[in-house]
Every structure is written in C-alpha cells, then in structure tokens.
Amino acid sequence: MMTTIPKTMMGIQLIGHGGPEMLQYRDDIPVPTPTPNEVLIRVSAAGVNNTDINTRIAWYSKNDGSSSDASWSGNTLVFPRIQGADVCGTIVAVGDNVSTKRIGERVLIEPCLSESNSQPLNSPWYYGSECDGGFAQYTVVAAKHAYAVNSPLSDIELASFPCSYSTAENMLTRANVTSLDKVLISGASGGVGSAAIQLAKARGAHVIAITSPSKNRQLLELGADQVISRDADLVEALGENSIDVVIDLVTGKQWPQFLRLLRPGGRYAVSGAIGGALVELDVRTLYLKDLSFFGCTVLEPEVFQNLVNCIEQHKITPIVAQTFPLKEINKAQDIFLKKKHVGKMVLKVSEQ
Known part of the structure; x- marks a missing residue:
C-alpha cells in the first residue's frame, strides 16, 4: 500500500429485509483489505437504483417474501450488507497480484461480477448484493471489474452510469440493435430507460420512448425521435408490426401490446418488471411471428468496456x-x- 488507509470508515449497512429503518449509518465499519487479485477503492459517489431497494424489501423472493431466496442471485442475503452498485472512486491500494501502477486511477465498477475474493464465481454476483458495495467510504472489488475512465466529467456524473447504462447497453447488445431498427423503450424516463435512449441513438436507431407526458420534452432533448404516453393504446398509436425491438423495463398490463407491435422476426428484451411481474402470453404470437425474447441480467463480456468507450468518446451524457x-x-x-x-x-x- 502506498497511501495511508484508515482502519475504520463510515457507511450504510443494511441489517435485514424491510423498510428504510433497515439502513443504518455507522462510522466504525472496518475498512476492507484487498485480496491478491483485488483493488481498494476510495468511493467518491454512488448512485441509487431499483436493485438496492428490491433487495432490501425482499422483492426478488419468489417464496412469498421469504428471505431464503431474496438476493439478486436467488440465495440468502448475508447481513449486515453494504449495498451500492453504482460506484465511482479512486484506487488507493492493490492486492499482491495487481500492478501498483493502478494506484491513483479513477475507476467505475462493473456491477455484474464474475470474480470475488480472488476466486472465480460459478454464477454471477451483483455488487452490493452478494458482497459489500459502494455505500461506504472504501470498497474492494476484483481488479478486472474496476475500469479506468478518462473523462472530464465529475465523479458524481460518472456514478450515474454503471448500473443503468450497462443494463441498457446489455439489452441493446443482446437484441443486436442496429441503425436499421425502430426501437420502442418502456419506462423511458428512468435511469435505464434514459440510458437506452442515448445508447440506441449512438447506434443510429430510430427511438420511440414511452413515458408520462410531463417528461416528453426531456426525453426528446435526450434524442428520442418520438414520445408516446404510457397510458396510450400503443397498437392504435403505432400500428401492428411496426417495431423491430422492444426494450422493456416495465412489463405489466401493456405487455400483450408489445408483441402485437413487434414485426415478424422482432426482438424483445426485458430487464425490469416494475409494472407487474406476471403477464399473459399467447404462445401462438411468439412462434407464429418468429419472435426472439431476451431476459437480460448478466452482462455480456464486451458491454462494460463499450460503455466506458462511449463515456470517453462523449457519445452519452450523464x-x-x-x-x-x-x-x-x-x-x-x-x-x-x-x-x-x-x-x-x-x-x-467522499469529497472529490
């Protein structure tokens, strides 16, 4: 270690499933020590996202709210847990197998992990769920998941990118969105939705955004070609077989309309269900229209570096x-x- 690291730090610990009272501020949390393949990061800023809240309230559980499968991976969550997956900070120490040249790098953390505690994982973890995350002054992560970023943006601005934008980029990657596609995005004013607008436009696609009318101007300024109300009859407004790709972050009652909107051979990618997790599927529509469905959680290997490239090339705006x-x-x-x-x-x- 080439800098003085305190023994304790301040942070927020989740002490159990439940309401906001389960989040406790402490100033005596031990500072973690990086294992051989890890880096220690001084956290500057950390974004808020649905995953942290869903984990806290045991939303991921499919067993009537039982805590036995309430983590992101479907396992039992270990408490206390420091959440926080949207992290920007600076590397201040490294493990034995990591070059000391990385000390001082400003980094973003890839939230979908394939390695932890210097060991490969059999199935991916989510940062701040299966292991401690960034709602604290210091955090550790495998060096491979700490991506150097060279940008004039502030740490606060950079912390807005990791989860939302990598999720959006992953959905676009899985659905193979190109400049030839007409893309419909649900929940378009949220973190992932607004990211998907920008990233789809960076690919040259035609983007239609679903949101509440009060947010129309903001989404048009982000680059959406068209905005449609979330209360609209989508089929009546857009026409059957008019959409190449649906990027869905809501599901819920509108879901059957998405399949009617998709052209034959269309692609549907989903990474959220805030409008309701259970939907009615007419399987005949799925196979008669040769549709492709993509459930998107684990990031494709190229996604996070592609995101960092977009940040450094000023293709997206925080x-x-x-x-x-x-x-x-x-x-x-x-x-x-x-x-x-x-x-x-x-x-x-922490102060920048």
Missing part, C-alpha cells in the same frame, strides 16, 4: 436528477420511488 449526502440515503430512495424525476439520484460519499 443525467443526474439530484444529489444527497450518503447519510440521507432514505430521503434519496424515497424521492427515487416517487418516479417524478428523469435520470439518477446520486449519493456523495
């Missing part, structure tokens, strides 16, 4: 709706859940 001190995480999550904002809520962890 959208920070509001910032809060880390201590005010409950306030940030409460405002986040009201869904009145466009972009990301970001917590300030």
Whole structure:
C-alpha cells in the first residue's frame, strides 16, 4: 500500500429485509483489505437504483417474501450488507497480484461480477448484493471489474452510469440493435430507460420512448425521435408490426401490446418488471411471428468496456436528477420511488 488507509470508515449497512429503518449509518465499519487479485477503492459517489431497494424489501423472493431466496442471485442475503452498485472512486491500494501502477486511477465498477475474493464465481454476483458495495467510504472489488475512465466529467456524473447504462447497453447488445431498427423503450424516463435512449441513438436507431407526458420534452432533448404516453393504446398509436425491438423495463398490463407491435422476426428484451411481474402470453404470437425474447441480467463480456468507450468518446451524457449526502440515503430512495424525476439520484460519499 502506498497511501495511508484508515482502519475504520463510515457507511450504510443494511441489517435485514424491510423498510428504510433497515439502513443504518455507522462510522466504525472496518475498512476492507484487498485480496491478491483485488483493488481498494476510495468511493467518491454512488448512485441509487431499483436493485438496492428490491433487495432490501425482499422483492426478488419468489417464496412469498421469504428471505431464503431474496438476493439478486436467488440465495440468502448475508447481513449486515453494504449495498451500492453504482460506484465511482479512486484506487488507493492493490492486492499482491495487481500492478501498483493502478494506484491513483479513477475507476467505475462493473456491477455484474464474475470474480470475488480472488476466486472465480460459478454464477454471477451483483455488487452490493452478494458482497459489500459502494455505500461506504472504501470498497474492494476484483481488479478486472474496476475500469479506468478518462473523462472530464465529475465523479458524481460518472456514478450515474454503471448500473443503468450497462443494463441498457446489455439489452441493446443482446437484441443486436442496429441503425436499421425502430426501437420502442418502456419506462423511458428512468435511469435505464434514459440510458437506452442515448445508447440506441449512438447506434443510429430510430427511438420511440414511452413515458408520462410531463417528461416528453426531456426525453426528446435526450434524442428520442418520438414520445408516446404510457397510458396510450400503443397498437392504435403505432400500428401492428411496426417495431423491430422492444426494450422493456416495465412489463405489466401493456405487455400483450408489445408483441402485437413487434414485426415478424422482432426482438424483445426485458430487464425490469416494475409494472407487474406476471403477464399473459399467447404462445401462438411468439412462434407464429418468429419472435426472439431476451431476459437480460448478466452482462455480456464486451458491454462494460463499450460503455466506458462511449463515456470517453462523449457519445452519452450523464443525467443526474439530484444529489444527497450518503447519510440521507432514505430521503434519496424515497424521492427515487416517487418516479417524478428523469435520470439518477446520486449519493456523495467522499469529497472529490
């Protein structure tokens, strides 16, 4: 180690499944030590996202809220847990197998992990779920998941990218979106939706965004070619067989309309179900139209570097709706859940 590292740090610990009271601020948490393949990062900023809240309330459980399968991976969550998957910070120490030249790098953490504690994982983990994340002054991660980023953007702006934008880029990658495609994005004003607009436009696609009318102007400014109300009859407004790709972050009651909108050979990618997880599928539509469905969670290997490249090439713009001190995480999550904002809520962890 080439810099003085304190023995304890401040952070937010999740102590159990439940409401906001399960998040406890502490200033005596031991600073983690990097194992041979890991780096220690001083966290500057960390974004708020649905995954942290879903994990806290045991939303991922398919057993009537049982805590036995309530983590992102379907396993039992270990408490206390430091959440936080949207992380920007600086490498301040490295493990034995990592070059000391990396000390001082400003990095973004890839939230979908294939290695932890210097061991390969049999199935992927999510940062801040199966292991501690970034809602603290310091965090460790495998060096391969800490991506150097060279950008004039602030740490707060950079912290708006990792989860939302990698999720969006992964969906576009899985659905093989190109400049020839007409893409429909649900939940387009949220973190992933607004990211998907920008990243789809970076690929040259024609983008139609579904949102509430009050957010139309903001999404058009982001690059959407057309905006449609989430309460509209989508088939009537757009026409059957008019869409090449649906990027769905909502599901819910509109879901059958998406299949009617897709042209024969169309692609449907999903990575969220805030509108309702259970939908009605007419399997005949699936096979008679030769549709392809993509459930998107684990990032394809090239996705995060592609995202960093887009940041460095100024192809995408950070959208920070509001910032809060880390201590005010409950306030940030409460405002986040009201869904009145466009972009990301970001917590300030350490001074830049």
